[in-house]
Amino acid sequence: MGTYHKSAAILVIGNEILSGRTREANAYLAAQKLFDRGCKLGEIAVVPDVQDAIVSALKRLRKKSDAVITSGGIGPTHDDITMDAIAKSFHVSVLEHAETLELMAKHYGDKKINEGRRRMARLPNGAEPILCEQSICPGAHIKNVYVLAGVPYIFESQLESILPDFGDDNHPFIRHEIDVELPESTFSKELESIQNRFQEVEIGSYPRMCGHKPCGKICLSSQDSDALKLAVRDVTLMLENL
Amino acid sequence: MGTYHKSAAILVIGNEILSGRTREANAYLAAQKLFDRGCKLGEIAVVPDVQDAIVSALKRLRKKSDAVITSGGIGPTHDDITMDAIAKSFHVSVLEHAETLELMAKHYGDKKINEGRRRMARLPNGAEPILCEQSICPGAHIKNVYVLAGVPYIFESQLESILPDFGDDNHPFIRHEIDVELPESTFSKELESIQNRFQEVEIGSYPRMCGHKPCGKICLSSQDSDALKLAVRDVTLMLENL
Numbered sequence: 001m002g003t004y005h006k007s008a009a010i011l012v013i014g015n016e017i018l019s020g021r022t023r024e025a026n027a028y029l030a031a032q033k034l035f036d037r038g039c040k041l042g043e044i045a046v047v048p049d050v051q052d053a054i055v056s057a058l059k060r061l062r063k064k065s066d067a068v069i070t071s072g073g074i075g076p077t078h079d080d081i082t083m084d085a086i087a088k089s090f091h092v093s094v095l096e097h098a099e100t101l102e103l104m105a106k107h108y109g110d111k112k113i114n115e116g117r118r119r120m121a122r123l124p125n126g127a128e129p130i131l132c133e134q135s136i137c138p139g140a141h142i143k144n145v146y147v148l149a150g151v152p153y154i155f156e157s158q159l160e161s162i163l164p165d166f167g168d169d170n171h172p173f174i175r176h177e178i179d180v181e182l183p184e185s186t187f188s189k190e191l192e193s194i195q196n197r198f199q200e201v202e203i204g205s206y207p208r209m210c211g212h213k214p215c216g217k218i219c220l221s222s223q224d225s226d227a228l229k230l231a232v233r234d235v236t237l238m239l240e241n242l
Numbered sequence: 243m244g245t246y247h248k249s250a251a252i253l254v255i256g257n258e259i260l261s262g263r264t265r266e267a268n269a270y271l272a273a274q275k276l277f278d279r280g281c282k283l284g285e286i287a288v289v290p291d292v293q294d295a296i297v298s299a300l301k302r303l304r305k306k307s308d309a310v311i312t313s314g315g316i317g318p319t320h321d322d323i324t325m326d327a328i329a330k331s332f333h334v335s336v337l338e339h340a341e342t343l344e345l346m347a348k349h350y351g352d353k354k355i356n357e358g359r360r361r362m363a364r365l366p367n368g369a370e371p372i373l374c375e376q377s378i379c380p381g382a383h384i385k386n387v388y389v390l391a392g393v394p395y396i397f398e399s400q401l402e403s404i405l406p407d408f409g410d411d412n413h414p415f416i417r418h419e420i421d422v423e424l425p426e427s428t429f430s431k432e433l434e435s436i437q438n439r440f441q442e443v444e445i446g447s448y449p450r451m452c453g454h455k456p457c458g459k460i461c462l463s464s465q466d467s468d469a470l471k472l473a474v475r476d477v478t479l480m481l482e483n484l
Binding site for chain 2: 016018020023028029030031032044046048049053078115119185186188196205209
């Protein structure tokens with residue numbers, strides 16, 4: 001287990017999210033996948049297609065996480081500046097990647113490698129391409145940063161390629177949810193005392209309304225399945241005795 | 243227009259988003275509302291229910307934005323630590339808010355103000371309560387920070403209360419989208435030259451697949467409706483002439 005990234009952050013690059021045009025989907029998918037592999041996601045940040053914003057977010061997130069996954073900004077248009085920003089963060093240049101150009105040449109036929117497509121063969125110097133089934137244009141892996149596409153079906157496919165670096169099936173986080181038909185305030189004190197007894201279990205309470213009545217879910221998660229079972233038992237008993 | 247917040251950041255506080263349990267909805271809603279009022283959203287950050295994470299994110303986002311809207315962590319349970327974290331950021335204490343307690347007493351009937359509910363009457367010293375139609379428990383407004391609930395229907399209702407601080411209908415961002423049935427690489431160079439001519443218009447290209455064919459949308463937005471019209475005309479002409 002020693003070689004996996006134990007913590008991660010996700011950096012979403014895209015004006016379309018910040019302007020409310022598009023509902024974020026990639027970080028949501030990655031969050032689930034990381035959880036299932038036992039990798040702790042510590043932050044999601046969404047920044048605009050602006051070089052300084054990307055560079056400073058990346059610097060900050062790399063410091064606090066074992067690895068950073070970025071999403072967006074690696075296409076052929078003027079707003080696709082992620083590869084350049086990543087390169088700048090690492091003080092390296094961006095180079096056309098010979099193998100990628102060759103793959104593209106095969107894929108499109110030589111004469112079709114126009115300027116736009118050549119742009120998508122550019123990787124920060126020292127980066128490895130991240131290949132996937134859904135696109136001939138690669139993501140990039142450099143040190144602890146994984147640069148993926150923003151288009152959801154390509155992001156998903158590239159994510160599958162890199163997930164083995166983030167853990168396996170042996171130590172997943174496990175989640176257990178308990179339905180509640182009471183307002184939170186009636187059990188908040190008791191729930192806190194259970195949380196205090198089980199430090200290795202994360203306990204959250206998520207209220208909502210069921211018609212006109214308060215209800216919700218108590219959500220417990222942990223990598224320690226024994227502790228999880230005990231905590232679930234205690235929460236269940238606590239609710240029965242209210 | 244001088245008294246509105248012209249830029250904003252959103253800080254989402256919630257383990258449930260980072261664990262992939264819940265798809266983020268509040269920042270998505272706020273992003274749309276801010277866009278419609280002409281307020282520039284510069285960043286969305288999602289951090290866990292951890293005091294240091296909240297305090298440091300808030301400090302960072304306050305520096306780069308006119309205002310920060312937070313979502314989540316203001317309920318009665320142990321994982322609801324946002325009010326304390328905000329207070330810590332401002333070096334003030336958290337106090338029971340007398341008016342809020344009075345409103346709660348009326349709402350629930352005196353004897354029902356249990357410890358959990360009293361917790362929800364706590365505001366950072368100096369904060370004003372943010373009232374809304376959907377909940378008796380307030381958000382908090384202190385300096386340039388607006389602390390809202392995480393439960394979506396309450397967040398939405400509290401957001402409506404504060405939106406007048408973020409602009410009006412006079413200077414909204416306006417968006418225009420143009421359907422494209424070509425791969426981005428065929429027009430990326432031309433699109434860049436249009437972007438260079440219209441600095442006050444933000445132009446993005448969002449590709450996807452329509453069946454087996456590449457397609458997508460070119461998305462233009464601006465507060466300057468004349469510039470927007472001209473840029474839309476140029477993009478349309480450019481596509482016709484490809």
